[in-house]
Amino acid sequence: METVTPRPLPSAAVTSSPPSFAHLLLLTATSVPHLKQLHAHLLRSALDLSLTAPFLSKLLSLSLSSPSSSSSSSSSLDYALSVFLHSPDHLHPHPRLANRVLRAALRAAEPRRALRAYARFRRAGLVPDRFTLPAVLRAAARTGDDAAREAHGLAARLGLDSDPFVQTALVGAHAALGRVADARGVFDRMPQRDLVAWGVMLDGYCQSGRYSEALLLFVEMRSSGIVPDQVILATVLSACGRAKNLMFGKSLHCYILQSDPSIDTHLQSALITVYSNCGSMEIAQKLFDGMCPKNLVASTAMVFGYAKLGQIEIARSIFDQMPNKDLVSWSAMISGYAESDRPSEALKLFNMMQESGLKPDEITMLSVVSACANLGALDQAKWIHIYVNKNGFRTVLSVGNALIDMFSKCGSLAHAQKIFNEMPRRNVITWTSMITGLAMHGDGRSALALFDRMKVEGVEPNSVTFTGLLYACSHAGLVEEGRLVFRSMAQEHNIEPKYEHFGCMVDLLGRARLLEEALQLIESMPLRPNVVVWGSLLGACRVHGEVEIGELAAKRLLELDPRHDGAYVLLSNLYAKAGRWDDVREVRKQMKSRGVLKEKGCSWMELNGKVHEFLMGDVSHPRNDEIYLKLNEVVEELGKMGYSPNVGSALVDLEEEEKRGAVLMHSEKLALSFGLINSARGSVIRIAKNLRVCEDCHSFMKSASKIYEREIVLRDRSRFHRFKDGACSCGEFW
DNA sequence: ATAGGGTTAG
Numbered sequence: 001m002e003t004v005t006p007r008p009l010p011s012a013a014v015t016s017s018p019p020s021f022a023h024l025l026l027l028t029a030t031s032v033p034h035l036k037q038l039h040a041h042l043l044r045s046a047l048d049l050s051l052t053a054p055f056l057s058k059l060l061s062l063s064l065s066s067p068s069s070s071s072s073s074s075s076s077l078d079y080a081l082s083v084f085l086h087s088p089d090h091l092h093p094h095p096r097l098a099n100r101v102l103r104a105a106l107r108a109a110e111p112r113r114a115l116r117a118y119a120r121f122r123r124a125g126l127v128p129d130r131f132t133l134p135a136v137l138r139a140a141a142r143t144g145d146d147a148a149r150e151a152h153g154l155a156a157r158l159g160l161d162s163d164p165f166v167q168t169a170l171v172g173a174h175a176a177l178g179r180v181a182d183a184r185g186v187f188d189r190m191p192q193r194d195l196v197a198w199g200v201m202l203d204g205y206c207q208s209g210r211y212s213e214a215l216l217l218f219v220e221m222r223s224s225g226i227v228p229d230q231v232i233l234a235t236v237l238s239a240c241g242r243a244k245n246l247m248f249g250k251s252l253h254c255y256i257l258q259s260d261p262s263i264d265t266h267l268q269s270a271l272i273t274v275y276s277n278c279g280s281m282e283i284a285q286k287l288f289d290g291m292c293p294k295n296l297v298a299s300t301a302m303v304f305g306y307a308k309l310g311q312i313e314i315a316r317s318i319f320d321q322m323p324n325k326d327l328v329s330w331s332a333m334i335s336g337y338a339e340s341d342r343p344s345e346a347l348k349l350f351n352m353m354q355e356s357g358l359k360p361d362e363i364t365m366l367s368v369v370s371a372c373a374n375l376g377a378l379d380q381a382k383w384i385h386i387y388v389n390k391n392g393f394r395t396v397l398s399v400g401n402a403l404i405d406m407f408s409k410c411g412s413l414a415h416a417q418k419i420f421n422e423m424p425r426r427n428v429i430t431w432t433s434m435i436t437g438l439a440m441h442g443d444g445r446s447a448l449a450l451f452d453r454m455k456v457e458g459v460e461p462n463s464v465t466f467t468g469l470l471y472a473c474s475h476a477g478l479v480e481e482g483r484l485v486f487r488s489m490a491q492e493h494n495i496e497p498k499y500e501h502f503g504c505m506v507d508l509l510g511r512a513r514l515l516e517e518a519l520q521l522i523e524s525m526p527l528r529p530n531v532v533v534w535g536s537l538l539g540a541c542r543v544h545g546e547v548e549i550g551e552l553a554a555k556r557l558l559e560l561d562p563r564h565d566g567a568y569v570l571l572s573n574l575y576a577k578a579g580r581w582d583d584v585r586e587v588r589k590q591m592k593s594r595g596v597l598k599e600k601g602c603s604w605m606e607l608n609g610k611v612h613e614f615l616m617g618d619v620s621h622p623r624n625d626e627i628y629l630k631l632n633e634v635v636e637e638l639g640k641m642g643y644s645p646n647v648g649s650a651l652v653d654l655e656e657e658e659k660r661g662a663v664l665m666h667s668e669k670l671a672l673s674f675g676l677i678n679s680a681r682g683s684v685i686r687i688a689k690n691l692r693v694c695e696d697c698h699s700f701m702k703s704a705s706k707i708y709e710r711e712i713v714l715r716d717r718s719r720f721h722r723f724k725d726g727a728c729s730c731g732e733f734w
Numbered sequence: 735a736t737a738g739g740g741t742t743a744g
Binding site: 168172194195196197198199200201202203229230231232233234235237238241264265266267268269270271272273276295296297298299300301302303304326327328329330331332333334335336361362363364365366367369370373397398399400401402403404405428429430431432433434435436437462463464465466467468471499500503532 | 735
């Protein structure tokens with residue numbers, strides 16, 4: 001049971017005795033090492049003063065005054081705290097001393113240490129005061145420790161729960177631990193709320209990603225007549241940018257100009273962020289141009305904004321012009337490349353960042369891992385994994401999640417599963433990533449089994465989980481299971497199916513040749529059918545050579561997006577399959593007249609840590625001659641088994657013979673030839689490709705795997721194909 | 735109590 005009676009304070013007794021020479025000596029110390037030296041000296045004369053108030057006091061002021069950037073300050077703090085932590089139980093620390101330690105630990109970004117020290121203090125009989133609790137709560141908020149609940153109760157027992165400082169800290173702690181409703185409850189019961197309290201509540205919404213609610217709170221604040229300061233405005237602007245609420249941003253901009261045209265740099269940067277997050281780069285650029293000197297934060301926001309719009313070259317040039325770059329600016333540029341499908345550049349930049357002497361944090365790592373996932377290069381992935389473990393990111397949940405995805409996308413389910421199994425904690429993203437990984441590899445049964453386990457463990461699936469599950473059913477041809485999953489979404493989990501779910505269902509039904517049913521689903525869905533669902537239907541029609549429904553799907557698709565290259569390609573393949581060559585030419589003509597270009601096929605593979613790229617018909621590789629020689633050989637060998645190129649996959653108006661040539665030059669065939677030349681017999685050949693593999697390449701790979709006795713793992717845009725002994729793991733469901 | 739970078743799906 002908690003005691004609230006203050007205990008006698010022996011340390012105060014020490015202070016009140018006349019200072020000894022030893023004490024005076026201590027006070028001459030000029031640095032922590034110096035103090036340690038004096039301390040050791042006094043110990044030798046049997047005077048242990050380390051537990052006296054003056055010593056601790058001096059120790060603290062020295063620790064706190066050393067420059068915060070140097071590593072010595074953290075080790076000084078370490079020393080200071082260890083003295084506290086090893087002091088005997090009967091010390092009964094004075095809250096003032098405890099508060100200084102807690103504040104020091106917080107300032108040194110050592111919340112865990114603060115909590116340990118606090119626990120130690122409590123055991124020694126500390127009775128916290130109105131300054132202790134906020135510090136503890138802030139530490140707990142940062143570590144995710146549930147000391148907050150305990151502190152809440154303690155505050156009530158000590159009668160401190162009506163103190164505005166304590167209340168504000170409670171709001172912050174609840175919010176940081178994801179209990180926004182509890183935070184709001186405390187906030188609403190506060191009899192008076194200063195700007196800090198409003199700020200903490202606003203920040204609380206932002207921390208849990210509820211940006212629109214933050215904006216609502218700001219509106220409430222304004223209507224209760226409170227005038228925001230620059231800190232509040234900066235927070236709200238940030239929320240506004242993240243909520244991508246351009247209108248709100250503009251009105252905030254007006255408000256700021258009206259109320260106080262002297263905008264400080266924080267606000268300027270925050271305004272730029274609003275516009276760049278909303279994709280309004282013209283306005284962002286104008287504000288940025290008016291900024292002198294350009295600050296780091298604003299420049300980073302510009303880099304981010306352009307990168308998000310795909311204008312990666314402009315982003316890069318701003319990045320290159322920045323005189324100083326910190327971790328956040330590097331990360332923004334790296335994630336820009338990662339998100340714009342330029343994984344090699346992302347990894348290159350990561351190396352440059354390290355050369356410049358910066359160590360990544362976990363957020364940088366997420367972009368790096370995700371870039372490697374997109375690249376699909378297994379050796380790189382293994383290297384990144386080692387790097388993650390070496391640099392202390394192994395136990396970070398989000399990084400573990402990204403690793404699962406990375407190994408799945410690099411073709412090694414085994415690695416992904418190992419990481420999954422060894423994760424100390426798992427959240428919905430962990431499970432979803434693993435389910436999606438299994439789906440990509442065509443293992444639908446395991447994906448469903450994992451989903452059952454997930455439910456048993458009480459993790460609530462979200463809409464992404466269902467995308468993965470439906471995708472798993474679709475790629476494994478599990479029609480009934482897919483229907484059940486689809487139905488359970490709304491019925492059991494309260495998740496309304498979105499476009500991607502309908503897309504998966506259309507895919508699932510379509511691949512099972514239930515094309516009529518797929519069409520009915522599209523026509524009866526509560527959302528307006530979009531490019532995704534018509535595209536799925538068209539794809540299925542191509543697989544089954546179903547011209548009539550396919551034409552309809554293509555027509556609808558092209559109404560929605562006349563420049564959709566995939567639609568023309570699929571339609572043309574479909575006509576080719578049916579032998580309707582006039583229609584093939586017609587599609588081609590239409591495409592030409594509308595200036596639509598087919599995305600160029602590109603494959604790549606890793607050799608000795610280097611990624612080699614092949615475009616369709618590529619002749620630029622330094623070992624071009626060898627590659628084509630090998631390709632000819634493979635074609636000849638396969639020909640003996642009855643292979644002949646399937647020209648339906650060619651989308652060019654060429655003569656028959658030229659079509660054959662074009663199909664034979666598909667990028668994955670070039671990559672395969674390169675792989676056969678350069679890798680040892682019996683080793684796995686891994687190829688990644690930007691588009692979906694064509695029918696001809698698919699059968700080509702199957703035969704090649706048999707003749708050359710090689711396992712070939714091909715990642716295409718939608719899934720993995722593992723060719724072995726003349727068969728593919730996809731079982732033709734693709 | 736203040737501004738900039740983040741994992742699954744698309």
